[in-house]
Amino acid sequence: MNPADLTWRSLLFVPADNQKLIDGAQKRGADALILDLEDAVPGAGNAAARKGLAAVIETLSGQGMELLVRINAEPLEQDRDLAACVRPGVRALMVPKVESAEDLRALDLRIASYEMLNDLEPRSIGVIALIESPAALFRLVDLASMPRVLGLALGSEDFSLALGVAPSADCLTLPCQWLALAAAARGVRAFGLPTSLANFRDLDALGQAAERARGFGLHGAL
Numbered sequence: 001m002n003p004a005d006l007t008w009r010s011l012l013f014v015p016a017d018n019q020k021l022i023d024g025a026q027k028r029g030a031d032a033l034i035l036d037l038e039d040a041v042p043g044a045g046n047a048a049a050r051k052g053l054a055a056v057i058e059t060l061s062g063q064g065m066e067l068l069v070r071i072n073a074e075p076l077e078q079d080r081d082l083a084a085c086v087r088p089g090v091r092a093l094m095v096p097k098v099e100s101a102e103d104l105r106a107l108d109l110r111i112a113s114y115e116m117l118n119d120l121e122p123r124s125i126g127v128i129a130l131i132e133s134p135a136a137l138f139r140l141v142d143l144a145s146m147p148r149v150l151g152l153a154l155g156s157e158d159f160s161l162a163l164g165v166a167p168s169a170d171c172l173t174l175p176c177q178w179l180a181l182a183a184a185a186r187g188v189r190a191f192g193l194p195t196s197l198a199n200f201r202d203l204d205a206l207g208q209a210a211e212r213a214r215g216f217g218l219h220g221a222l
Helices: 019-025 043-062 075-085 101-117 140-144 156-163 169-186 203-216
Strands: 011-015 032-036 067-070 092-095 126-131 149-154 189-191
Touching: 011 019, 019 043, 032 043, 043 067, 043 075, 075 101, 092 101, 101 126, 101 140, 126 140, 140 149, 140 169, 149 169, 156 169, 169 189, 169 203
Parallel strands: 011 032, 032 067, 067 092, 092 126, 126 149, 149 189
Antiparallel strands: none
């Protein structure tokens, strides 16, 4: 999959275990849906979410939706997620809390084993690396160079939490700019906004943040 072929600007998170929200998400006009197995699903609900994922993916992809799945970071949960979501209809996996190139190399091999198991073309499923810590910020170019990586995305809320401040333009502008520069240097996509995602109801402020993000060279937002 070529990152240059992606035209996503808006990517909408949807809890993978909530059929009502999944049904409604199709009508929201997002360029792609992120079926979330991480933050949006309580720990006790992970098994049920994974069990129903194949049917959700088949239905949504059959309707022409572009689909990603956000997997968990914890190794055991992540492996269970991969077994459930590496299948036809999924364009990419969103990987939280990415810290090192080594993590992405190991993930590439694990995804490859499930692609082979499910008769998928090698490297048919890409990766969007979520940048959620200051440490990861200093490794952006290496992360963007890893196999399968289609793009980098800023997890603004968790990044700000790791920094110890509230999410705002003050702390998120520089990470957005660095993200755009690293992505451009490696020919992948960059997603992020220099604002808290909790501000989605303030459309004027959201629009201004989107204009600034586009000016930095970002391609879209979560």
